[in-house]
Amino acid sequence: MPLLEARPTPSARMRLLAPLIAIGLTLAVGSLLFLSLGKNPVEAFGVFFIQPLSSGNGWSELMVKAGPLILIAQGLAIGFRARIYNIGAEGQLIMGALAGGGVAIAFDGVDAWWVLPLMVIAGAIGGALWGAIPALLRTRFNAQETLTTLMLAYVATFALSYMVNGPWRDPEGMNFPQSIMFGDPALFAPWFEGMRVNAAILIAAVASLAFWIFTSRSFLAYQLTVGGLAPAAARYAGFSANRTVWVSLVLSGLTAGLAGVGEVAGPVGQLNLNISPGYGFAAIIVAYLGRLNAIGIVLAGLLMALLYLGGEAAQVALQLPAAITGLFQGMLLFFLLGADVFVDYRLKPRPRPAYA
Amino acid sequence: MSTPPPPFSGPPDNLPRLELTGITKRYPSVVANDGIHLKVGPGEIHAVLGENGAGKSTLMKIIYGAVQADAGQIQWNGREVVIANPSEARRLGIGMVFQHFSLFETLSVVENIALALDEPFDLKGLAARVKEVSTRYGLPLDPDRLVYSLSVGERQRVEIVRCLLQEPQLLILDEPTSVLTPQAVQKLFETLRRLASEGVSILYISHKLHEIQSLCHSATVMRGGKVTGTATPSRETPASLARMMIGRELPVCEVPAFTGEAAPVLTVRGLSHTPDDPFGTALKDIALEVRRGEILGIAGISGNGQAELLAALSGETTGPANTVVLAGTPVGHLDAGRRRKRGLTFVPEERLGRGAVPPMSLADNATLSAHGHGLVKKGFLRPKAAWEFAKTCIERFDVRCGGPGAAARSLSGGNLQKFIVGREIMQQPIAMVVAQPTWGVDVGAAAFLRQTLIDLSRSGVAILVISEELEELFEICDRIAVLAEGRLSEAVPKQQTNAEKIGMQMSGLFSDTHGTDREPAHAAA
Numbered sequence: 025m026p027l028l029e030a031r032p033t034p035s036a037r038m039r040l041l042a043p044l045i046a047i048g049l050t051l052a053v054g055s056l057l058f059l060s061l062g063k064n065p066v067e068a069f070g071v072f073f074i075q076p077l078s079s080g081n082g083w084s085e086l087m088v089k090a091g092p093l094i095l096i097a098q099g100l101a102i103g104f105r106a107r108i109y110n111i112g113a114e115g116q117l118i119m120g121a122l123a124g125g126g127v128a129i130a131f132d133g134v135d136a137w138w139v140l141p142l143m144v145i146a147g148a149i150g151g152a153l154w155g156a157i158p159a160l161l162r163t164r165f166n167a168q169e170t171l172t173t174l175m176l177a178y179v180a181t182f183a184l185s186y187m188v189n190g191p192w193r194d195p196e197g198m199n200f201p202q203s204i205m206f207g208d209p210a211l212f213a214p215w216f217e218g219m220r221v222n223a224a225i226l227i228a229a230v231a232s233l234a235f236w237i238f239t240s241r242s243f244l245a246y247q248l249t250v251g252g253l254a255p256a257a258a259r260y261a262g263f264s265a266n267r268t269v270w271v272s273l274v275l276s277g278l279t280a281g282l283a284g285v286g287e288v289a290g291p292v293g294q295l296n297l298n299i300s301p302g303y304g305f306a307a308i309i310v311a312y313l314g315r316l317n318a319i320g321i322v323l324a325g326l327l328m329a330l331l332y333l334g335g336e337a338a339q340v341a342l343q344l345p346a347a348i349t350g351l352f353q354g355m356l357l358f359f360l361l362g363a364d365v366f367v368d369y370r371l372k373p374r375p376r377p378a379y380a
Numbered sequence: 381m382s383t384p385p386p387p388f389s390g391p392p393d394n395l396p397r398l399e400l401t402g403i404t405k406r407y408p409s410v411v412a413n414d415g416i417h418l419k420v421g422p423g424e425i426h427a428v429l430g431e432n433g434a435g436k437s438t439l440m441k442i443i444y445g446a447v448q449a450d451a452g453q454i455q456w457n458g459r460e461v462v463i464a465n466p467s468e469a470r471r472l473g474i475g476m477v478f479q480h481f482s483l484f485e486t487l488s489v490v491e492n493i494a495l496a497l498d499e500p501f502d503l504k505g506l507a508a509r510v511k512e513v514s515t516r517y518g519l520p521l522d523p524d525r526l527v528y529s530l531s532v533g534e535r536q537r538v539e540i541v542r543c544l545l546q547e548p549q550l551l552i553l554d555e556p557t558s559v560l561t562p563q564a565v566q567k568l569f570e571t572l573r574r575l576a577s578e579g580v581s582i583l584y585i586s587h588k589l590h591e592i593q594s595l596c597h598s599a600t601v602m603r604g605g606k607v608t609g610t611a612t613p614s615r616e617t618p619a620s621l622a623r624m625m626i627g628r629e630l631p632v633c634e635v636p637a638f639t640g641e642a643a644p645v646l647t648v649r650g651l652s653h654t655p656d657d658p659f660g661t662a663l664k665d666i667a668l669e670v671r672r673g674e675i676l677g678i679a680g681i682s683g684n685g686q687a688e689l690l691a692a693l694s695g696e697t698t699g700p701a702n703t704v705v706l707a708g709t710p711v712g713h714l715d716a717g718r719r720r721k722r723g724l725t726f727v728p729e730e731r732l733g734r735g736a737v738p739p740m741s742l743a744d745n746a747t748l749s750a751h752g753h754g755l756v757k758k759g760f761l762r763p764k765a766a767w768e769f770a771k772t773c774i775e776r777f778d779v780r781c782g783g784p785g786a787a788a789r790s791l792s793g794g795n796l797q798k799f800i801v802g803r804e805i806m807q808q809p810i811a812m813v814v815a816q817p818t819w820g821v822d823v824g825a826a827a828f829l830r831q832t833l834i835d836l837s838r839s840g841v842a843i844l845v846i847s848e849e850l851e852e853l854f855e856i857c858d859r860i861a862v863l864a865e866g867r868l869s870e871a872v873p874k875q876q877t878n879a880e881k882i883g884m885q886m887s888g889l890f891s892d893t894h895g896t897d898r899e900p901a902h903a904a905a
Contacts, residue, residue: 243759254737
């Protein structure tokens with residue numbers, strides 16, 4: 025006897041409650057985890073969620089981490105609404121960083137205002153092109169983008185590794201796999217002395233606004249949503265399935281590429297093998313946690329950024345392993361997907377005998 | 381079809397086979413069954429008559445143990461029972477043939493039957509039993525054939541034989557004739573009569589009055605979840621049964637003559653298409669012509685190329701430009717959106733998921749196909765215009781719903797169909813293609829939809845209707861063609877043909893090789 029039965033209409037209340045339930049369960053299981061490691065959960069959560077936000081620098085770091093997460097998730101959400109699953113945003117981020125970093129290296133020593141904008145544009149194009157490859161494979165050969173985007177993420181990692189070990193290696197870098205440090209014209213200047221927050225966060229802010237307008241008002245986003253909800257209806261209406269694939273993958277590649285430039289022209293300041301702490305993958309969780317909604321994604325991005333910061337703080341203050349961040353991310357997504365089931369289903373009452 | 385029911389041969393002892401008392405089932409939004417009483421004797425063919433949504437299917441699922449009643453009692457051969465699940469129902473001797481078959485196309489007949497058995501089996505012995513039972517009841521079946529190669533009628537036989545193998549005392553059939561030709565219906569009735577004469581009770585669910593009159597000994601009529609009457613069908617008239625079923629007189633359509641010039645609008649020539657789906661039907665050299673002011677009907681049983689022809693007409697699949705011509709312009713290579721811009725609108729068979737996006741509001745669903753009519757401006761949606769469009773459609777076509785903001789999936793089949801038909805009409809087409817216009821729609825809404833289509837055609841629109849319901853085609857169409865095995869017959873004015881002839885063509889008149897269940901063509905007059 026199945027435990028669940030379909031609701032007559034999806035529950036709007038559950039849709040909003042699901043992320044909160046998921047956060048609650050994550051905290052509960054997190055407590056057990058801390059207890060089993062011999063830590064006081066209250067203290068551990070203090071380190072995890074309160075301590076990072078108790079200084080100006082903490083807030084600055086929150087923005088630095090939330091920016092790329094939000095930016096990438098906004099792009100991914102467009103595709104996810106259309107059921108085009110780009111799970112290789114990490115690769116598109118790296119290709120954007122490579123393209124933007126390439127511009128910075130090529131114009132090293134040129135002191136001009138246009139270097140940074142050119143990097144941004146190059147990064148956007150780099151990411152978009154890396155997203156276009158799975159689009160081509162899907163529309164020409166019907167190769168599932170879920171696989172190709174992921175595989176291309178590994179290709180991108182190796183491309184980065186090759187460039188910083190080979191052609192773009194810093195000649196004076198003692199053979200470390202890294203490029204030269206970028207000059208000031210190729211960097212987003214920090215807004216505050218001693219903090220890393222910079223204008224790149226504005227890209228995420230503007231993108232969030234643009235995606236909000238795009239998803240709520242544009243006919244193209246409507247077509248993408250129809251394609252995701254009911255492919256046969258999209259065909260019936262004459263909406264192009266190929267265009268859905270192209271727009272979804274190129275757009276999400278583009279935002280990931282922008283995020284990549286933001287990293288190399290911001291906190292990282294060069295090309296090396298640690299450009300991204302897995303932003304491209306974490307953004308998948310952000311997109312779903314934010315209900316694929318532009319505003320929800322902003323909130324989810326901030327929460328996920330806090331998990332990153334909390335994870336770092338927990339390593340320092342509680343001597344917990346770095347894997348703790350990934351654990352919390354994983355639990356959050358796991359519980360969210362579980363709670364999401366109850367949007368469309370509910371528990372079935374026990375079968376009662378036929379006599380009342 | 382007016383064969384009187386055979387004499388009731390089973391010994392009508394005092395013990396009914398099945399007796400339901402006060403069966404009630406509530407769903408969150410509706411009471412599907414409200415205090416239902418029903419009694420079936422051994423060897424009795426008992427009709428359960430009612431419109432869609434009357435609660436027939438829920439009641440049958442309760443008897444079959446697939447759904448649990450909230451209140452009420454079930455007596456089986458005089459003993460009170462609780463039927464917790466279908467396998468318990470089968471143990472008691474209750475078998476059910478569903479309206480929609482649950483067969484695996486890539487498995488053979490006997491493998492499919494084996495999957496549904498509750499006890500262990502050996503395939504060879506089972507195949508022999510399948511053969512024996514199927515011949516005994518006049519349902520010839522080859523146990524080793526793969527299901528995908530079977531016609532719909534044969535698939536239904538698989539389901540029936542599957543039930544018969546368990547030697548049921550009660551057989552439930554849910555709308556069994558909706559997929560059969562008139563000839564196949566007669567064969568099915570012979571089988572059912574034989575079963576009844578052996579003492580098997582039969583619950584026969586249908587909304588087709590003449591079938592019930594020719595087959596059933598007794599009838600329970602349901603409306604809105606309640607029993608509104610019991611009857612002996614042979615002593616009633618279709619009109620009196622209809623009154624019980626829908627609470628008023630059966631509506632009739634008015635078909636005025638078209639006075640304008642009957643110029644061709646939608647022309648198809650030499651359309652051949654092999655679908656990507658290996659189980660699809662290839663279209664072979666289809667030719668047809670729909671003129672202004674007429675309704676052309678295409679009869680035939682689904683699976684004979686209907687889906688492929690519809691997709692080729694609507695533009696969901698494209699082909700050579702010249703195969704489909706709309707008002708003199710070749711459009712065969714254009715997608716559905718581009719054809720719609722040129723004045724061809726389309727009502728698909730699947731309302732949810734194709735004609736409408738289920739979770740979206742009616743206003744958003746207006747934008748789906750009517751976006752070219754002021755609902756989108758410079759790439760941006762105009763929600764107010766869409767809301768107004770949906771509101772007008774709801775008012776003009778009498779769509780009962782919670783307003784333009786109601787989700788498409790919250791509407792009943794009939795009301796959603798009215799909305800979709802209305803939306804397509806409001807785009808002022810020059811030609812319209814409609815698939816199964818009243819499939820699953822209640823009698824009142826069906827009459828409204830038929831009249832709407834007739835009126836639209838008389839305003840000068842060329843309409844093509846594909847339907848499995850022959851009576852419907854004879855009611856609304858001017859000419860009728862038959863699609864069988866991917867070939868389309870010449871369209872004939874309806875006055876020059878009849879259900880018998882059409883039925884003959886439906887079972888594959890053009891075929892060179894006859895399947896085992898195909899009707900012999902020599903009987904054609």
